Amino acid sequence: MFSHPEEASAQESAAKAHALAETHPANEVAIFSPHRSEAALGLSILSAIFAERVHVLCERGEDAEQSVNQATKVARSHVVRSRGIAQEIESGLQSALEGASIVFVIEPDEALLAEVSERAREDALIFVDPGERTLESFRSGQGADAKPRLERVIGLRLFGSPHRVQGAEMLRSAEIERDRLELSKAVLTARFGLFPVEVRDQPLGLARRIETMLLNEAAKLVEAYPALWIERALAGETGRPMGALSLLDRVGWEHHRRRANLLSEESGDARLRAPSYMSATGRVHQFFIDGEERLVLDLPSGRHAPIGSFDTEPLAIYEAMRDLVHLGRYAEALEAVMNADGDLPKLTRELLATHLVDALRAVGSEIDSVASLDRLVGSALGWLPPGALVDLIGAQRARALIAEAGLGTVSTLEELGDGERLYRDARLSPGAFFNAQ
């Protein structure tokens, strides 16, 4: 009536999460971040809403101080300052852990994690953001006097500042009890507004892998086609917050190269390696000082050129898609590129097919369900969730898309009947991912 059965179930979960979260004390939070980070910034803002004391600890005291000051400005509230206690990790660790019932540790080394996991209160919920490492990689305790107590720690990979990006990956060691996990999820949802999704513990995590694989495909295409074309081939009209190459610039070539090459070495698949032109630090886009004019990489010349110097005629299809997105006609926008002739629409279809395959093949092995995958991709990356993409173009079309790209089959799609829907998250409307700017 007012909700899908799936949403009804989600609503019931939300109510239970709030009730469960209220059973855990929440007067004091500690956030350990050796260096200033977006994660620490967002966590300190969110913590100051409900906690009387919020410890922010960095390797250098002045970093902690600046972090609290910045959080105050971003939150637009002096309450963040008044509740925030900026400290150096070395001198402040003990006092912070004495009172904190919720503890975050952002990209620590083994020694810090070992100390926190040993000295935190018995009832404390301890979350560690392992960055690009695995949770399991901390187990040996290399370089530390003692090993981290992984039975007390839950992995929580964040994507930017949590007060803006609600997606998160949750990792658990074999020792974590189910009750502790459920309580942790409830607290993260009810207190911090996060949507944690459990994924298999692996380097980079799942969302970054999906992101890296797609960005790398786009980056490789710049060797054969104008960068401006590739930028538009996968942008707001297909459900991304920005063009693929703009996103690549934001990630940073160095980070992307490292991630792509890791995936390539891990799998033994040379196709996953970053393209050779990315061996040096660079950007696809550059701006004049006033930020007004955008220059785009012209790979053959090795220089950046004004947009006007590129052939933009093939981009007409994306203008047509943009007009449809402007009016909320998202399925029709995708239909337009599905049916269009020409190299560029074909590239868009191939990129979408690659993305669908990479994402959906993770279901079962790296993430439990399409629903969880959609939640992760939507809320962590801000991309149109794969299930929503399939629903908008139809299961039959999705299968054809993948076949056209020569990528085999995906079992999730093979089982999907015509008219049957994959996307079930009523909280994240597919329309929110399309952009017509």
Place this chain on the structure above:
Amino acid sequence: MRDKRNSTPVFLIGGEQTDFSRNFSREGKHFVAIMREVTLAALESADIEPKEIEAAHIGNFAGELYSKQGHYGGFFVEIDPAFRGIPTGRHEAACASGSIATLAATAEIEAGRYDLIAVLGVEQMRSVSAKEGGDFLGTAAWYEREAQGKAFPFPQLFGRLGDEYDKRYGLKDEYLAAISDINYSNAKRNPKAQTRSWFMNREHAERLDEFNFAVGGRVKISDCSQVTDGAAIILLASERYARAYADRRGIPFERIPRIKGFGHRTSPMLFEEKLRLSERSPYILPEVRQTIVDAQRRAGIADISEIDAIETHDCFTTSEYMAIDHFGLTAPGESWRAIEDGTIARGGRCPINPSGGLIGAGHPVGATGVRQLLDAAKQVIGAAGGYQVDGARNVQTLNIGGTGTTAVSFIVGV
């Protein structure tokens, strides 16, 4: 004046709202995109085909100003080819536009003209600067006498409401801060609320500083609802349709929410005139009080004790403060009691704005009245998730246009 109790119930069989934290303007979307998204989502979740909709009423305050576009009824037809040919129309009563659209739809169902009508409230406000938007909002008051040339006229007018309470009964700002805190806190449980990830707590709401500054007399930033883009839709049905729908979906008919009663009154435009007329009344806005009582009487409800929750028009904390005694939760001038004893908080005897209200959930002007009804319906069927009021069976709404010029109230129940 004739006083006729509702003889033909009108049923709410579906609805949806957009996420009020979205900035459709920044997404590059036309307001028809907002209308399309919410309508198709509602039809899907209710399992109703577009061709079943027989008419549509649109609530929108100032599309000509914000979007340089009128004729919103025509845009409903753009949503789906199946809507071509159906009768549509747009209604305006400032912030009560959505409720007025609802009244028009209920009248048509009661008259037996149609069995299924969509009521859609929509506003796109983030397409202009804050200063320009403030000026546009001034047209909900008497523009040339109350708003023209003033930076943000409405905070000043509702600050004046607080001053009047202070003058007649005494008013401590800490009670306004409490209202703000409750509504922001409730919003954190509402996945579609505008402010769900914003920073707010009691301590911040009580501060007066560079971040929480006064914008109109005693009204600070924390006391104000914020503009946003959004839409809400409800699907209203006749009993005949509702019974068939219940059979088809396997839902007990008794479980379908219905509009049990309504109230609707209009006062003089000028706020000072309203105050002058109420000098001898215990209620500062007596027509608002009467609107509420009319709805209860039409619903066959004796008084507020039979209402389990309220969704009221908290464009500012002062307007919620006013609503508390006007609903009869306390004696006139004693709204502070219901704040102090927890009556209006979550878990209280009669929670106000469990959705977060306008302050917490957001206030896309034309959508608000419809959103209130949608939330009321969700409450009485137990579908409000994290912001559910346990055991709610009757929920009353209050939607105000201007400075209390238009007042509309509904009672939704099972």
